Amino acid sequence: MNSKERALRAFNHEEPDRVPLEGIAWGEWSYPFLEKVLLPHFRLEKVTGSVIGFTQELDLLAKMLGIDFRAVSSDPPTDFQRRAVSDPLFHNPWGVRVAPETLEDEWGIQRQLNATRTQSRIVKHPLKEVDSLDEYAFPNAEAPGRFDTAEKLVKMWRDEYATSAIWGGDGIFSQAWYLRGFEAMILDMQSNPSLVDRLLDELLHFYVSIGMRFAEMGVDILCIADDVAMQTGLIISPRLWRRYFKPRMLKLVSAVKQKGMYVIFHSDGNLEPLIPDLIEIGIDALNPVQPECMDPVKIKELYGDKLCLSGTISMQETLPFGTVEDVRNEVKKRIATCGAGGGLIISPSNQATIDVKLENFVAVYETARKFGRYPTPQARPALIPGKYQIAF
Amino acid sequence: MSAAARKLKGRALAVERTGEIVRRDDENWEKCIFTLELTRFSSRTPTEQIPSSLKGKKVKIARYCLYDWHYKLGIEKTLEPDETEAVLEGKPSGTVYW
Numbered sequence A: 001m002n003s004k005e006r007a008l009r010a011f012n013h014e015e016p017d018r019v020p021l022e023g024i025a026w027g028e029w030s031y032p033f034l035e036k037v038l039l040p041h042f043r044l045e046k047v048t049g050s051v052i053g054f055t056q057e058l059d060l061l062a063k064m065l066g067i068d069f070r071a072v073s074s075d076p077p078t079d080f081q082r083r084a085v086s087d088p089l090f091h092n093p094w095g096v097r098v099a100p101e102t103l104e105d106e107w108g109i110q111r112q113l114n115a116t117r118t119q120s121r122i123v124k125h126p127l128k129e130v131d132s133l134d135e136y137a138f139p140n141a142e143a144p145g146r147f148d149t150a151e152k153l154v155k156m157w158r159d160e161y162a163t164s165a166i167w168g169g170d171g172i173f174s175q176a177w178y179l180r181g182f183e184a185m186i187l188d189m190q191s192n193p194s195l196v197d198r199l200l201d202e203l204l205h206f207y208v209s210i211g212m213r214f215a216e217m218g219v220d221i222l223c224i225a226d227d228v229a230m231q232t233g234l235i236i237s238p239r240l241w242r243r244y245f246k247p248r249m250l251k252l253v254s255a256v257k258q259k260g261m262y263v264i265f266h267s268d269g270n271l272e273p274l275i276p277d278l279i280e281i282g283i284d285a286l287n288p289v290q291p292e293c294m295d296p297v298k299i300k301e302l303y304g305d306k307l308c309l310s311g312t313i314s315m316q317e318t319l320p321f322g323t324v325e326d327v328r329n330e331v332k333k334r335i336a337t338c339g340a341g342g343g344l345i346i347s348p349s350n351q352a353t354i355d356v357k358l359e360n361f362v363a364v365y366e367t368a369r370k371f372g373r374y375p376t377p378q379a380r381p382a383l384i385p386g387k388y389q390i391a392f
Numbered sequence B: 001m002s003a004a005a006r007k008l009k010g011r012a013l014a015v016e017r018t019g020e021i022v023r024r025d026d027e028n029w030e031k032c033i034f035t036l037e038l039t040r041f042s043s044r045t046p047t048e049q050i051p052s053s054l055k056g057k058k059v060k061i062a063r064y065c066l067y068d069w070h071y072k073l074g075i076e077k078t079l080e081p082d083e084t085e086a087v088l089e090g091k092p093s094g095t096v097y098w
Helices: A002-012 A031-041 A053-063 A078-083 A150-157 A170-181 A182-193 A192-217 A236-260 A272-280 A298-303 A324-338 A358-371 B083-089
Strands: A069-072 A093-098 A102-104 A111-112 A119-122 A162-166 A221-225 A261-266 A284-289 A308-313 A344-348 B010-025 B027-041 B058-065 B076-078
Touching: A002 A078, A002 A162, A002 A344, A031 A119, A031 A358, A069 A150, A078 A093, A102 A119, A150 A162, A170 A182, A170 A192, A170 A236, A170 B010, A182 A192, A182 A236, A192 A221, A192 A236, A221 A236, A221 A308, A236 A272, A272 A298, A284 A344, A298 A324, A308 A324, A324 A344, A324 A358, A344 A358, B010 B058, B010 B083, B027 B076
Parallel strands: A069 A162, A162 A221, A221 A261, A261 A284, A284 A308, A308 A344
Antiparallel strands: A093 A102, A102 A111, A111 A119, B010 B027, B010 B076, B027 B058
């Protein structure tokens, strides 16, 4: 069984040969851990910053860890890329340098690195002061160059791995407030619904176009990453989410599922009140199911026959502060309580930050590869090939 | 394997531990016989419904188990495509019978 079948069996709630492993997208939070800790440990070349070079190193790292998924994203168009730089320390890496440590992306959103160069924060919301969207030119999803890299990578990976795709940014809620500003967006939802509807429709049009292109190139899974929750609950009320976001997400999910894709929804935090809605609109899997925010066992018991759980290993406590034995115990417990019957994908429940212990991170994968093996019909149980076994 | 291969699912009602051990890389895998009550096709089996004559039918499948969680009952288990075809054709095989 190759990685692709293993991963898609989990999405179908079937038992594969072992629990599939995900890497959680490598982004600006995990870049320092990746560059300073993981890649040197595995004696991989230093990350170069070029997209293909970066991907080749991550691909080898993923092989070593046993990760069954490969992620692609769309890029800005070629003409923007010519003016821009790609800096992985930024939330949206592609941008034109407009000030020291500040990039402006193709949407006009400006982000600035903080003093420790570990986070980028938005310093300009391009729609913050406007009364109308008439003057704003939304990016063209079909612009040349947007899929050049993704197409090459999907072609390289699609037979062996489960490919997942993201448009290169966040979901409708997040992108809307990145453009408008958080406070203005929240106020608009109460006092200026026509502007919000127009903005979200423009974003939906962009996202559906992107999603359909991914479907055409044979991507297996569309990832919608849209943080709608914080540690203790939702950022906006369920009523507002259902009014503005649910119907649009239904259109997006329906469009790509008609093309045979699966859909995974990512949101940090506790979004339990929305889970029935997510299932209703056709979401296949939920990521990252942070165990500090939601109980994975409870989620599995309530929704596990319809929703695949992805992630679930504590990034806020066990990985940075626990021992290797703590990590092993957590992975084993998660598999024992949520793995039977399929529908479980294991990974750290967010990007690995620089305070994560290397041995803990690796222990997630080692433990899952061993303890996550399913009952098998063959007399010779399928063990994981030893080529990339990692030992400390 | 084709992604569209038919796969039947069934709820695990009972497990019989046979005591037959296969040793592999210092681990003892035990042959077990699970009794399943057939429920449906897996979700991506294209547009097919389980034949009414098979819904609720009890079949036995052989699986090799190692960890405690492998013996869990009440969950839905999935037949492999060859096992599914064996059930649909009414021809017991080495790993599925009734």
